[in-house]
Amino acid sequence: MTALREIEFRDALREAMSEEMRRDKRVMLMGEEVAQYNGAYKVSRGMLEEFGPRRIIDTPISESGFAGMAIGAAMMGLKPVVEFMSWSFSLVAADPILNNAPKMLYMSGGQFGCSVVFRGNDGAGGQLGSTHSWCVEGLYSNVPGIKIAIPSNPYDAKGLLKTSIRGSDPVFFLESERMLGNKGHVPEEEYLIPFGQAAVIHEGTDCTLASWGRPVHFCMEAAEELKKQGISCEVIDLRTVRPLDVGTVVRSVRKTSACVVVDQSWSFGSPGSELASQVHRHCFDDLDNYVHRVHSADVPTPYATNLEQEYLPNARKIVEAVRSATYNL
Amino acid sequence: MTTLPPSVPSAPAATEVHAKVFGATEHLAPAAAKVDVPVERMKQWLRDMLLIREFEVRCMQAYQEKKIGGFCHVYIGQEAVAVGCTAAVEHRDPIVTAYRDHGHALARGMDPKYCMAEMFGRIGGCAKGKGGSMHMFDRDNNLFGGHGIVGAQTPLGAGLAFACKYMDEVIDGKPSSRVALCFLGDGALNQGAFHEALNLAGLFDLPVIYVVENNGYSMGTAIARGTTMAHSLVTKAAGYGIDGYVIDGMDVVDVYAEMKRIADRCRATSRPAFVDMRTYRYKGHSMSDPRKYRTKEEEEVFEAEDPIGKLQRRLQAAGQLGDDEFKAMQKAVRDQVREGVAWSDASPPPPLEELFTDVYLEPWGPYTGSAQPAMNGGTVNPAGFKTIDTKEELS
Structure with a gap:
């Protein structure tokens, strides 16, 4: 009997994204340093090589712009995954992520859904000071229309991220810089974890x-x-x-x-x-x-x-x- | 095919008023005197503009009668922009706009009854009464809203263009074939979102046209009081490597001719464009605006250039529009809007079950999924809601 496969949290995230991108061409990843730099925290390492620059897209430091762009693309039927290097930086994208993504379906009377996943590091990373240490769930969980996942281990991270990407509603996916190197069991075979199940x-x-x-x-x-x-x-x-x-x-x-x-x-x-x-x-x-x-x-x-x-x-x-x-x- | 005589040039006094409102006018493209547009098409534009005008007049009336609540911004004076621009692109090209959006909805083909019922807060509205005046959406006519926060739609416009290009090139493996139109007011030029959107559009070669409906005022603030380089807005686009154009937005034929050229180029090159569309709103910013920040004389200059009167006179001068025909046109739109008001009056308010629909596509907790409005063939009976079940996809 072989030992259970153990991988890092960041690898679990990458596996989730890569598997969904192989499965569905509507899925792509955009964010700061996600492509050529291989991700500020190496979550997207190797993805540019596999999927190319049309699907792994480096953006400028322009959160309001690219968050809004992803939402517009999602309204057309694409399924963007947007990496915020830190959720602390999402505050400058507050209008698109809080006023557009969660409300589009409601304000359009059911005409335009918004299948977009925003993901990145949340919470204190270690001596980053106040502006870079936000726990945004305190603010954002107040807003109806979004779903929020906050996994604690690689297994959940992969299963929940795949569900987030495959689902139809906007998801805020909150990771932790302090856990990206944590190892845990993640099976080879595919699985999904439903939302709302503790x-x-x-x-x-x-x-x-x-x-x-x-x-x-x-x-x-x-x-x-x-x-x-x-x-x-x-x-x-x-x-x-x-x-x-x-x-x-x-x-x-x-x-x-x-x-x-x-x-x-x-x-x-x-x-x-x-x-x-x-x-x-x-x-x-x-x-x-x-x-x-x-x-x-x-x-x-x-x-x-x-x-x-x-x-x-x-x-x-x-x-x-x-x-x-x-x-x- | 008939070639119409050109528009009558503005009197020198009018030119001075234009310069006062918009700054220098030397960038204005020459009027498209010779455009081969079939007369029937121009008549359709005249009808479309008349419909928007009549609709907005009825809106103001309904607002006074308190049938419409909240904020309401009417489009009177700017009709040539929405009509000319939508005529210049294809129906499959997505459009997104700001909160002064009734004209765009009608120009895109929304039946006025759905637009009016939305403002009345009725289930028959385009968004089942959940969006209101500032949030008109029409999926089947590729209208992606109606957005209430100034400038918020500008990154969305980049996203629409991104998706068009991505779907064609990456998913379908064919050349990019669509352009996105993103309308904004001159007040949105000072929002960060606009500048981020232009940078991204320029950087990623997105086929999007930003049409600034420059009516000279952001609410009560004259453009030069809030915007640098107000006399030459195209220089802002130049900073992002985007070609800029200035168009007389009070002449629907000019708007069409210039926008057609820009849209064709945008489609062919997949490069964004920026348009300073000079126009004027005859009414206040919203229903509560007494317009004390400008003079009656200034308003009269622009009223003399009314886009509806201008096209009407041109068609009549060319012997292409009889008085009876024009009167019949006016009557037809009056009847259509009146029927729309009656239909909206008769439409019931949304059932209370609607409170918890359309929050999430996937039902959970108190949320019951989503259903299309009557406009898209959806049922107005909550018992018949077509919820989108993704369980199968998740299994």
């Missing part, structure tokens, strides 16, 4: 930990530590925040009676606050304590290493939150 990645009985993207790993670290302290955690990876699979979290909380939501975006009006609110509503009689939340600190992202570490969610903060949420144990 994964219970660690079963437990005392407290539900709900998260997505990079903080899922902090939740697993915290669960290990808490196990030593005699507290059994159930860890749920939501995988997409629009749709948000509240049902899986609710079923878990009805079992554990305690819940901690971990979200790297700021706390005020975030996917984490939405999930906590929904858990409160659906598990009002099941909870032993209020739903605790661990977010990034409510300040601009700092540069200094120690401040940045203190700013981000981490295992220590999650352990503290779980201890508080399960005070009665």
Whole structure:
């Protein structure tokens, strides 16, 4: 028996794009440095060679322009994948990505869909300072008409990205610079992962930990530590925040009676606050304590290493939150 | 084939007013005095312009009666631009425009009843009452909106052209065969999106024509107060390596002749173009604009150059249009618009189920998928919605 194939997160992303491009000529990739440079983070390495410059397109630093161009092309029936080197740069493309992509179908009364995928690095990359460390899901999950995927591992990244490209609606696909080198099992054979289906990645009985993207790993670290302290955690990876699979979290909380939501975006009006609110509503009689939340600190992202570490969610903060949420144990 | 006499040149006083509104006029291309256009085609343009004028007059009336809500921007005075430009391209060429969009919808062939019902907020509207005055879309007539944010449509226009070229060359392996028309107002010239779009169009050799409907004012701000090089907008395009043209947008024959030439070149070379289309809106920016930023005298100069009157007089001078025929034309469009208003009045408001349709094509949670408006043969009965099921594709 051969060992399970393990590849990096960035390779999983590239496999997803390349497979979909081989399958459908309407799919192409555009963005800054995606072609000749092989991608600022090497996600698109080798794609120019395989698909040529008509389908792997280097754009100038002009996010508003090329995001809008991709949306226009999608209205005509193409299926562009747009790489934002960082989602922080998507803020200068706010009008096309928030005013055009999510609303075109509605405003045209069903006449023009917009099958476009915007993808790139989200969240703190490590000492990049405040302007380059956005967790845009805090802002963008507020907008109906888009779907948002935030995978935590290579397997999910590939399956969710293929679903994003093959689907019919606009998708914001949020990756993390800090995870692109993470390795994980990705099978050779094709698979797709549907949106809105959370994964219970660690079963437990005392407290539900709900998260997505990079903080899922902090939740697993915290669960290990808490196990030593005699507290059994159930860890749920939501995988997409629009749709948000509240049902899986609710079923878990009805079992554990305690819940901690971990979200790297700021706390005020975030996917984490939405999930906590929904858990409160659906598990009002099941909870032993209020739903605790661990977010990034409510300040601009700092540069200094120690401040940045203190700013981000981490295992220590999650352990503290779980201890508080399960005070009665 | 009949050759018509040229338009009567503007009086010197009028030229001064033109210079005041637009800056110098030396870039204006010479009027296309000799264009071989069949008289019947010109009569069609006259009817199209009359239809837009009549439609907009009815819009203003309906707005006063509070049948139309929100913002409403009428196209009166600028009819020759939409009619001449759409005549100069093929029906399969995509068009996108800004929020003063009723004229483009009608010129592209939308039945006025769908346009009016949209403004009335009725299910019979082109977007089932979900878009409103600023967001006219018509898939079958290749009209990609109606966009409310100034300049937002300019990158979309580049994208339409990109897709046309990509579909022909990369997918079908044949030469690029379509051009995209992207209309914008002179106010959009100062938006970043416009400059990014022009750079991309120039860089990627996109077959898109940016038509600036330069009516001299962005809302209440005269062009020179908000835009550098207002007297020579084509120099902005030159900075992006794009050929620029100046056209008299008050003469539909000129618009057609010049735009046909530009569109043919754009189609053949797959290079973008930029047009400073000099025109004038007779009414305010929107329904609430008292037009205190300009003089009555200035308005009168442009009213004397009314594109409808101009074509009517030319056809009559050539003995090609009798009074009775013109009156019949006016009556026909009046009846057509009146019927459209009656149809819109009778159309029910969108059923409440419509709130959650057309948010996503793939149904999930409270979202029920998508359905076409009646205009495209869709049903207005929510029970019969044709949802697009992608489950099969995802399996």
